[in-house]
Structure formats: structure tokens, C-alpha cells
Amino acid sequence: MSEKPIGVAVLGLGNVGSQVVRIIEQSAGDLTARIGAPLELRGIGVRRVAADRGVPVELLTDNIEELVSRDDVDMVVELMGPVEPARKAILAALEQGKSVVTANKALMAQSTGELAQAAEAAHVDLYFEAAVAGAIPVIRPLTQSLAGDSVLRVAGIVNGTTNYILSEMDSTGADYASALADAGALGYAEADPTADVEGFDAAAKAAILASIAFHTRVTADDVYREGITKVTPADFESARALGCTIKLLAICERLTSDEEQQRVSARVYPALVPLDHPLASVNGAFNAVVVEAEAAGRLMFYGQGAGGAPTASAVMGDLVMAARNRVQGGRGPRESKYAKLPISPIGFIPTRYYVNMNVADRPGVLSSVAAEFAKREVSIAEVRQEGMVDQGGQRCGARIVVVTHEATDAALSETVAALADLDVVQTINSVLRMEGISE
Amino acid sequence: MSEKPIGVAVLGLGNVGSQVVRIIEQSAGDLTARIGAPLELRGIGVRRVAADRGVPVELLTDNIEELVSRDDVDMVVELMGPVEPARKAILAALEQGKSVVTANKALMAQSTGELAQAAEAAHVDLYFEAAVAGAIPVIRPLTQSLAGDSVLRVAGIVNGTTNYILSEMDSTGADYASALADAGALGYAEADPTADVEGFDAAAKAAILASIAFHTRVTADDVYREGITKVTPADFESARALGCTIKLLAICERLTSDEEQQRVSARVYPALVPLDHPLASVNGAFNAVVVEAEAAGRLMFYGQGAGGAPTASAVMGDLVMAARNRVQGGRGPRESKYAKLPISPIGFIPTRYYVNMNVADRPGVLSSVAAEFAKREVSIAEVRQEGMVDQGGQRCGARIVVVTHEATDAALSETVAALADLDVVQTINSVLRMEGISE
Numbered sequence: 001m002s003e004k005p006i007g008v009a010v011l012g013l014g015n016v017g018s019q020v021v022r023i024i025e026q027s028a029g030d031l032t033a034r035i036g037a038p039l040e041l042r043g044i045g046v047r048r049v050a051a052d053r054g055v056p057v058e059l060l061t062d063n064i065e066e067l068v069s070r071d072d073v074d075m076v077v078e079l080m081g082p083v084e085p086a087r088k089a090i091l092a093a094l095e096q097g098k099s100v101v102t103a104n105k106a107l108m109a110q111s112t113g114e115l116a117q118a119a120e121a122a123h124v125d126l127y128f129e130a131a132v133a134g135a136i137p138v139i140r141p142l143t144q145s146l147a148g149d150s151v152l153r154v155a156g157i158v159n160g161t162t163n164y165i166l167s168e169m170d171s172t173g174a175d176y177a178s179a180l181a182d183a184g185a186l187g188y189a190e191a192d193p194t195a196d197v198e199g200f201d202a203a204a205k206a207a208i209l210a211s212i213a214f215h216t217r218v219t220a221d222d223v224y225r226e227g228i229t230k231v232t233p234a235d236f237e238s239a240r241a242l243g244c245t246i247k248l249l250a251i252c253e254r255l256t257s258d259e260e261q262q263r264v265s266a267r268v269y270p271a272l273v274p275l276d277h278p279l280a281s282v283n284g285a286f287n288a289v290v291v292e293a294e295a296a297g298r299l300m301f302y303g304q305g306a307g308g309a310p311t312a313s314a315v316m317g318d319l320v321m322a323a324r325n326r327v328q329g330g331r332g333p334r335e336s337k338y339a340k341l342p343i344s345p346i347g348f349i350p351t352r353y354y355v356n357m358n359v360a361d362r363p364g365v366l367s368s369v370a371a372e373f374a375k376r377e378v379s380i381a382e383v384r385q386e387g388m389v390d391q392g393g394q395r396c397g398a399r400i401v402v403v404t405h406e407a408t409d410a411a412l413s414e415t416v417a418a419l420a421d422l423d424v425v426q427t428i429n430s431v432l433r434m435e436g437i438s439e
Numbered sequence: 440m441s442e443k444p445i446g447v448a449v450l451g452l453g454n455v456g457s458q459v460v461r462i463i464e465q466s467a468g469d470l471t472a473r474i475g476a477p478l479e480l481r482g483i484g485v486r487r488v489a490a491d492r493g494v495p496v497e498l499l500t501d502n503i504e505e506l507v508s509r510d511d512v513d514m515v516v517e518l519m520g521p522v523e524p525a526r527k528a529i530l531a532a533l534e535q536g537k538s539v540v541t542a543n544k545a546l547m548a549q550s551t552g553e554l555a556q557a558a559e560a561a562h563v564d565l566y567f568e569a570a571v572a573g574a575i576p577v578i579r580p581l582t583q584s585l586a587g588d589s590v591l592r593v594a595g596i597v598n599g600t601t602n603y604i605l606s607e608m609d610s611t612g613a614d615y616a617s618a619l620a621d622a623g624a625l626g627y628a629e630a631d632p633t634a635d636v637e638g639f640d641a642a643a644k645a646a647i648l649a650s651i652a653f654h655t656r657v658t659a660d661d662v663y664r665e666g667i668t669k670v671t672p673a674d675f676e677s678a679r680a681l682g683c684t685i686k687l688l689a690i691c692e693r694l695t696s697d698e699e700q701q702r703v704s705a706r707v708y709p710a711l712v713p714l715d716h717p718l719a720s721v722n723g724a725f726n727a728v729v730v731e732a733e734a735a736g737r738l739m740f741y742g743q744g745a746g747g748a749p750t751a752s753a754v755m756g757d758l759v760m761a762a763r764n765r766v767q768g769g770r771g772p773r774e775s776k777y778a779k780l781p782i783s784p785i786g787f788i789p790t791r792y793y794v795n796m797n798v799a800d801r802p803g804v805l806s807s808v809a810a811e812f813a814k815r816e817v818s819i820a821e822v823r824q825e826g827m828v829d830q831g832g833q834r835c836g837a838r839i840v841v842v843t844h845e846a847t848d849a850a851l852s853e854t855v856a857a858l859a860d861l862d863v864v865q866t867i868n869s870v871l872r873m874e875g876i877s878e
Contacts, residue, residue, distance in 0.1 A: 137584035145576035148755020316587020330769015
């Protein structure tokens with residue numbers, strides 16, 4: 001068993017980086033026993049070298065390029081965040097034969113191909129368990145445990161910020177803006193929350209999950225995306241009336257069309273989820289991923305999807321595995337993209353809609369509304385109409401709620417567009433997809 | 440990339456074996472792409488060669504020894520069941536340099552050391568994901584994803600038969616015997632259910648989980664074990680009154696005593712679990728494992744814990760990984776037992792008891808009962824006393840239910856023994872531990 005220390009460079013000293021540094025130092029004995037050689041921290045790349053970072057200042061450097069190129073650095077842990085300069089640093093490390101562990105979802109959802117190729121050429125590992133769902137093992141179960149099975153679908157709550165906001169709206173009746181403000185105050189939302197609330201973060205994770213689950217390449221741009229900014233307290237009221245809650249879901253599916261041509265769909269949107277569905281009770285900053293595979297059936301993975309220590313746990317698992325490979329010889333699984341599945345546009349996806357609209361209160365309205373669904377062969381599962389009164393107690397219209405059976409997203413969205421154009425429809429209050437409801 | 444086929448022998452053609460054979464044949468194209476070489480089925484070891492087994496009869500052989508020794512067999516999948524002849528066949532395969540995948544929990548909980556050593560000497564893989572919790576990835580997350588973290592506790596529902604029986608008793612009010620009969624009729628319980636209902640199966644899994652979670656060696660004999668045969672409908676009534684249900688739990692813990700000497704505890708028993716605990720809603724034949732680690736926090740893994748196809752999914756994952764290692768070079772994680780933790784006897788374990796007893800209905804009884812708890816420094820969290828009447832409507836005694844705070848199991852069981860000896864105590868109706876309740 002080799003006793004030669006393995007030199008590690010950590011890039012980034014934020015929440016996750018400082019936890020990784022702490023664990024490497026405090027668990028040194030255990031890590032050495034598990035790896036077969038000690039891990040030694042050679043340097044920490046930061047934007048600005050300062051004495052107050054809680055680590056020996058001589059470890060700090062703002063010269064990332066030099067750090068990853070040092071001869072005594074064998075492995076690089078990238079926790080800097082944005083796509084650049086992370087991409088450049090990782091490429092440089094891989095090209096110099098250093099295994100890399102990263103938590104960078106945006107990068108892995110964009111540049112997997114380039115990075116995987118560099119890792120392949122240099123015969124080193126590129127691990128990214130921490131890029132999806134924090135501490136929850138999902139990459140390794142999908143690439144290894146399910147390597148002999150056939151994954152049909154992955155659906156998950158993979159963004160803690162939006163899940164916190166939606167849980168808050170559900171439990172307190174708060175509107176989106178005040179739930180977002182609360183999330184910010186508690187440190188669950190960033191100053192610019194766009195990446196989270198518009199679904200970009202979840203879309204990057206969906207791209208990664210779809211790629212590994214279906215052995216194909218899916219990038220963030222391939223993912224259909226809607227955020228949560230338009231979800232209202234009224235939507236939650238309607239959800240409750242239907243025995244549902246609302247969750248921002250990342251959904252990856254393998255679809256077989258009539259011509260037996262398999263396609264892959266990856267999409268992110270807020271959806272109605274029945275209260276008895278396992279994802280409905282995943283609240284606050286927690287994450288969960290449900291995987292359905294041909295032989296395994298339905299599996300669920302649940303835990304903390306963000307935060308310094310949980311994410312560091314996933315990083316450290318990757319680091320120990322990459323280090324073991326260095327000591328023992330051998331490598332982890334490479335990128336598997338042989339299936340080369342085309343991406344299915346959102347319009348082709350079979351789904352169910354919930355539509356809530358205000359209409360004029362006169363005879364024939366329901367019939368006009370129903371006709372628009374029928375024209376596009378969308379079958380209605382449930383419809384409710386109730387009268388509305390204004391502040392003076394006068395009848396002022398009616399509210400119609402329609403829940404459809406499954407139809408293509410194109411037929412459903414065309415129906416909604418047509419409804420909006422009807423004279424008798426005053427406003428479309430909300431349109432939400434429904435997931436996890438067996439018909 | 441090597442194109443030379445990898446020869447596979449499957450030992451056993453029961454529920455799991457026939458699913459593994461089916462997947463190897465039906466998914467040949469995908470498996471080849473994922474491995475980098477085709478898998479070829481060289482033979483299937485069975486007790487009795489017959490033409491009606493649904494596979495080409497020329498693949499069948501009852502000469503296991505010869506099959507695993509064939510030059511064209513590179514890897515062996517053992518799905519025969521009992522410890523022998525599985526142990527002998529696996530040892531022979533490993534010694535001849537063949538990687539082995541097994542689902543044999545009893546064997547892995549007894550002979551890990553011997554088998555791991557043989558795998559080590561021959562530089563091959565020995566994988567056993569399917570031995571614990573069927574399709575649910577738990578071995579790989581514990582050995583790899585959490586390789587850089589420090590696991591504190593693993594608690595799970597890992598036996599589908601007993602979980603089915605307990606779920607049935609809870610939802611229908613059935614007694615143990617009739618719930619067992621139902622489980623048998625549905626194929627969830629074997630003709631001789633001892634291994635399941637007495638907790639031997641769960642104890643084997645607890646031993647495996649404790650070994651890998653804590654990097655130490657725990658065998659089935661080290662696991663404290665109580666079965667579910669004495670659980671009554673009255674226990675479920677009491678559980679409900681306390682906001683709990685009853686589950687057979689496998690619990691593995693790392694304990695730190697006063698002298699800072701770490702110990703490991705592995706135990707299996709039916710316990711009260713609060714209804715809002717994630718394990719409480721795991722019903723029927725499903726399994727779930729909750730892992731608590733220092734950095735990751737609490738993780739939960741859920742899915743089908745038994746059955747041909749789900750177990751075959753786990754076997755196939757192992758088979759693909761072992762085959763990839765053969766093609767790429769390299770090996771998966773070896774046995775990690777460096778921590779060498781002593782086993783903690785059950786008496787040292789801090790836990791909480793629920794005690795339900797019939798007592799004489801006269802002054803001073805509660806005081807005598809409470810005194811026995813106090814003598815052993817067991818603090819009472821909750822006590823309820825109610826009068827009982829006989830069929831003629833006459834007062835005939837009282838029932839006392841005591842829920843304790845945490846104390847050592849030794850203090851608690853001594854208290855119960857002393858209570859049974861009190862003149863005023865007529866019968867001890869039930870004693871159950873409580874888990875998952877934060878104080």
C-alpha cells in the first residue's frame with residue numbers, strides 16, 4: 001500500500017470549501033486509513049488572499065493557474081462557483097493528469113463533453129456528486145448501482161431555495177415576494193435569486209441527471225424551464241382543493257414515440273403534486289430524487305440538498321474515491337453517452353393541466369370553454385364552476401377550474417391560448433401542470 | 440476498448456437468478472455499450488437440471504464446482520441462498536481470479552473476512568449490494584459516497600416480510616398469526632418464516648451495514664436480536680395512543696463512552712416509531728434506510744427491498760461495475776476494517792422503554808411501581824393509569840402504562856424484571872423500545 005501523500009488543491013473557500021478544508025484536516029487519520037495514503041492540502045485558491053479566512057495564510061493563493069499546475073498537487077477540488085474561471089482551471093488540471101472533483105452544476109451541465117474528454121485523455125477521474133442534490137448520493141447510484149438496469153424517469157426536488165419558498169407559501173399563505181424575502185433573510189436565497197427562482201439551477205441539475213440516467217448528452221440549454229415567480233397563494237388554495245401541493249420539479253424521462261424512436265425529455269417547472277406522493281412531503285431546504293427503473297421499480301433518495309457541510313460530504317466522498325483510485329490504480333466510471341438520444345421538445349410531452357380562469361356569468365360559457373378543449377382532443381377529467389360576487393355583493397362573473405386528462409403539452413398550451421382569446425373568458429388566473437397522478 | 444466477451448456464470452435460478460438471466464439477454468446491447476465488452480452467459484448452476492426452466496437446457500448444470508472453474512467463466516453471480524454451498528463456490532471463484540457478485544446476506548454477515556481476503560489476494564472484486572435492501576442502493580452510498588464523511592447511525596426497515604406483517608397488523612387490527620398467514624398466502628412469507636420473523640435476516644443485514652458504515656468487522660452473531668412474534672394488537676393500540684406505530688428496526692450506531700473509547704452497536708428489535716418519523720410511513724414490503732452522518736446530516740433511501748426484479752437490478756449494477764473494472768483495469772473499494780471497534784453489549788445502549796402492565800387496584804401500587812424505576816435511576820417521561828372492570832362490571836385491577844426517558848438498556852430491563860416480581864403487578868403485557876423520538 002502506497003504511503004506517498006496525495007497533494008490536494010482546493011479552489012474556493014466559501015461555505016463548502018471551508019468545510020472541505022476542515023474535514024481534510026480533522027479527519028486526517030480516518031481518511032488515510034480509507035485511502036491507503038494521507039491527503040495533504042497543498043494550497044487553497046481564493047479571489048483575494050487575506051489573513052482572516054480561518055486557514056493558514058500561507059496556504060492561500062489567488063494564482064489559480066499556478067496552484068493547479070504545481071508538481072506536488074495531485075488532485076484538484078473545484079468549489080469556486082461560476083462557469084469561468086472554473087472551466088479553465090479544471091481543464092488545466094485534467095490536462096496535467098490530475099483528478100478533479102467539482103460541485104459546479106452550471107459547468108457540468110454545459111461543458112461535460114469537453115471536460116470528460118480531457119479526463120479520458122489523461123486517464124484520470126472527474127467526479128461531480130456534489131453538483132446535484134448536495135449530500136444525497138444520486139450520481140453514484142445512477143451511474144453505478146443502476147448501471148445494469150434501465151432508467152425510465154427521474155423526478156426530483158433539487159433546489160432548496162425554491163422549495164423553501166414554496167413550502168413557506170403553502171404553510172403560511174404568504175405570497176411569493178414575502179416568502180422570497182424570508183428566504184433571503186434566513187440565508188436560503190441569494191441577493192440575486194434569479195438562478196434559483198427562474199429554474200436555471202434546477203435545469204442544470206436536470207441536464208446532469210438526464211445525461212447520466214439515459215447514457216446520452218443533455219445540456220442545460222436542452223432543458224425546458226419555467227420558474228416559480230408567478231405562483232400565487234390562489235394557486236395553493238386550488239392545489240389544496242385538489243388534494244395537492246405545488247413543487248418545482250426537475251423531470252427527466254425517456255420517451256418512446258410511435259416509431260419506436262426513443263427520445264429524452266428534461267424539464268423544470270412548478271407542478272401540482274398529490275399530497276400522498278413521496279415528493280409532496282419534502283419541505284423546506286430539503287431535496288429528494290425519485291428514480292423509476294425497469295427492474296428496480298421506484299426508488300427515492302432524500303436529504304439535505306445544499307449547505308456547506310452536506311455538500312462537503314459529497315465532495316469528500318468523491319475525493320476519497322479518486323484518491324483510492326490513484327493509490328490502487330484504476331478509474332471510476334467514465335462519461336457514458338452511447339445512447340445519443342434526441343431531445344423531445346416540450347410540446348410532445350404528455351402531461352396534465354390545471355387551468356383556473358374567470359369567465360362571464362352567462363349561459364353557454366362553460367360550453368364555449370369545453371369546446372376549446374374538445375377541438376384539440378383534450379379530455380377533461382374534472383371541472384368546477386362557481387359564481388363570484390363583487391364587493392357590493394353583486395354577481396360579477398364565475399370562476400371555472402378545469403383539470404384535464406393526459407394530452408400533449410402542445411395541445412394543452414394551444415387550448416389555453418385559445419381560451420385567453422375567447423370573449424367570455426375574462427382572465428386566465430393560473431395554469432399549472434400536474435405530476436405524479438396515476439390515471 | 441476491449442471487445443473480448445466476458446464470460447458469466449450464474450449460480451441459482453430462483454426469482455432473482457431468472458431475472459438476472461433475462462436482463463443479461465434482453466439488455467445485451469446496452470450492457471455491452473456500458474461495459475465496453477459483451478457479457479456472455481456461460482452456464483447456470485442449479486440443483487437439478489431440467490428442461491422446463493425457461494432457459495436453454497444446455498446452459499444448466501448441477502456441477503457448480505466445475506462451472507465456476509471453467510476457463511471461459513470470468514465472473515460469478517451467486518444467487519443460491521444458503522451459506523453453503525455458496526461459500527465454497529464463491530471462495531473457489533475468487534481463488535481462481537474471478538470477480539464475484541452475491542446477494543447472500545447470511546454469508547456476507549458471517550464470512551466477510553474470509554471472502555474479502557480471498558478477493559484481496561486475487562485482486563478481484565467482491566460485490567454484494569443486493570444483500571441489503573434489494574434494489575435500494577445502500578452499500579455503494581455507504582462505502583463510496585460517504586467515504587469522506589463520518590457515519591453516526593444507520594437505522595432501517597430491511598425486512599419486507601416482517602414489515603408487511605406489522606403494516607397489516609397496524610392497518611387491519613389483525614393479530615400476528617393471521618397477518619403471518621396472509622403474508623404467506625401472498626408470497627411475502629416463506630413456509631418456514633423463522634429467518635424473517637425472528638429477525639435473523641435483519642440481523643445479517645445489520646451486521647453488513649454496521650461493518651461498512653463504521654469501517655469495522657461486525658458479524659451476525661454480534662447483533663442483538665428480537666423478533667416480532669410477540670407483538671400484539673394491544674401493542675398497536677398503545678402505540679397509536681402514543682402517536683406511534685411499531686416497526687422492526689435494524690439499528691447500527693457508533694457510541695462514545697465516557698472514556699472516549701468508541702464502540703459499535705448493532706441490534707434488531709420491534710420498536711415504537713413516531714408517526715411523523717420518515718420510517719413510520721414505510722409500509723408493506725418496502726424497505727428504507729436512514730443514515731445519519733456528521734457532515735451529510737440525515738439521508739434516507741427508499742424502495743423495494745425484495746423480489747426478483749428489484750434484487751436483480753442491484754445484482755446487475757454490481758455485475759456491470761465488476762465487468763467495467765475487468766475491461767478498464769482497476770477494482771472497486773475493498774473491505775475497510777481499520778477502525779476495529781469493539782461491540783457494545785445491548786445493556787450499555789441508551790434507549791427508552793414503553794411498559795404496559797396490569798396491577799392490583801389498591802392504594803400505593805403506583806408508588807411501588809414508580810419506586811422500581813427510581814431505584815435504577817430510570818426517569819419516567821409519561822405514566823397513565825386506568826381502572827379495569829371484569830365482564831360482570833366489577834373493578835378487577837388497573838392498567839399502568841409507563842414511558843421512560845432515556846436510560847441504559849440494562850437499567851430498563853432490570854426494572855422490568857423487578858416489576859414482574861412485585862406482588863402488586865399481575866402481568867407485564869408488553870415491553871417495547873422507542874426509537875426516533877427526540878427528547
